[in-house]
Amino acid sequence: MKRFVLLVVLAFFVLESIAQVRPARRRHYQKFFESTLFVVKDRDPYSVYNEYMKTAMERHWTITPFEFITFDEFERRRNNEDASFMVFADIKQKNLDQVYEFINFVMGDRRRDFERMPDLASVPLAYRDANDLNYLYKMGAFVKFMQTYVQESANTPRMRLTRFLNVNDPALKTMELWLLEEEVAPEINTEEKIRQHYPYKVRFATREEIAEAIARDRADVALLHKIGPEDVTRTGRGKCWKFIVSAADGRVLYSSSHDVDRNTPDALLLSDIQEIAGR
Numbered sequence: 001m002k003r004f005v006l007l008v009v010l011a012f013f014v015l016e017s018i019a020q021v022r023p024a025r026r027r028h029y030q031k032f033f034e035s036t037l038f039v040v041k042d043r044d045p046y047s048v049y050n051e052y053m054k055t056a057m058e059r060h061w062t063i064t065p066f067e068f069i070t071f072d073e074f075e076r077r078r079n080n081e082d083a084s085f086m087v088f089a090d091i092k093q094k095n096l097d098q099v100y101e102f103i104n105f106v107m108g109d110r111r112r113d114f115e116r117m118p119d120l121a122s123v124p125l126a127y128r129d130a131n132d133l134n135y136l137y138k139m140g141a142f143v144k145f146m147q148t149y150v151q152e153s154a155n156t157p158r159m160r161l162t163r164f165l166n167v168n169d170p171a172l173k174t175m176e177l178w179l180l181e182e183e184v185a186p187e188i189n190t191e192e193k194i195r196q197h198y199p200y201k202v203r204f205a206t207r208e209e210i211a212e213a214i215a216r217d218r219a220d221v222a223l224l225h226k227i228g229p230e231d232v233t234r235t236g237r238g239k240c241w242k243f244i245v246s247a248a249d250g251r252v253l254y255s256s257s258h259d260v261d262r263n264t265p266d267a268l269l270l271s272d273i274q275e276i277a278g279r
Helices: 015-020 026-033 048-060 071-077 136-155 170-174 191-195 207-215 270-277
Strands: 004-006 037-040 066-069 084-092 099-107 123-127 176-179 202-204 221-227 238-246 252-260
Touching: 026 099, 026 136, 037 071, 048 066, 048 084, 048 136, 066 071, 071 084, 099 136, 123 136, 123 221, 136 207, 136 221, 170 252, 170 270, 176 207, 191 202, 207 221, 252 270
Parallel strands: 004 084, 037 066, 037 084, 176 202, 176 221
Antiparallel strands: 084 099, 099 123, 221 238, 238 252
């Protein structure tokens, strides 16, 4: 896919860089709700991202008008401070070695400076060059997350992006946790194994089942969004980020991260399950 790279500090999930993010202020949210949201298509006309994003927006986005535009149109409009944008971008963190794929959800900035575009609720998707099939089926959840967060931020003074770090919401225990077998550590990769440590509802599902739960706004289902090095780094090492979100509204119910090495896989860990369970 033909994305552009932003060499900025923008990721809400990186604790070390939170202070350098330019979060949107109350006035930006006020402008947002009066704006048309421009969803920027990937520059590859055959990109499957465009199709998934179109379906997710049409099914789940309800709070503002929206319109799909090309990247060239975005270049012409991005200095409009009354316009909002979702841009599929590769983002390089100054404090991390790897480049990540993002949905960059921002307001325009008159100085045409990407680093100064007020961040409304950007979403990390994966390491660049990771298998996009590992996140595309969850696009509806990402759209819901952005919609939920931007509404809450508009009504909450001093909303901080750090609220998504080290989350452990007790509401998760009332929901059924749906996981993919390949995204959890070997010691918890079956329902029998995981139930030895997690006394709440859990099941191993397929991508298709998870996508259907998102489409149906299942309030009783939570799902894992894992961002890890997979096989895109030469060493197989890197940072693994884990977010468990509600299928109904994309709300973050649990988050954590760890360094991947020979002894710690790129996966949801037993320690994560024990933390959620309160053990």
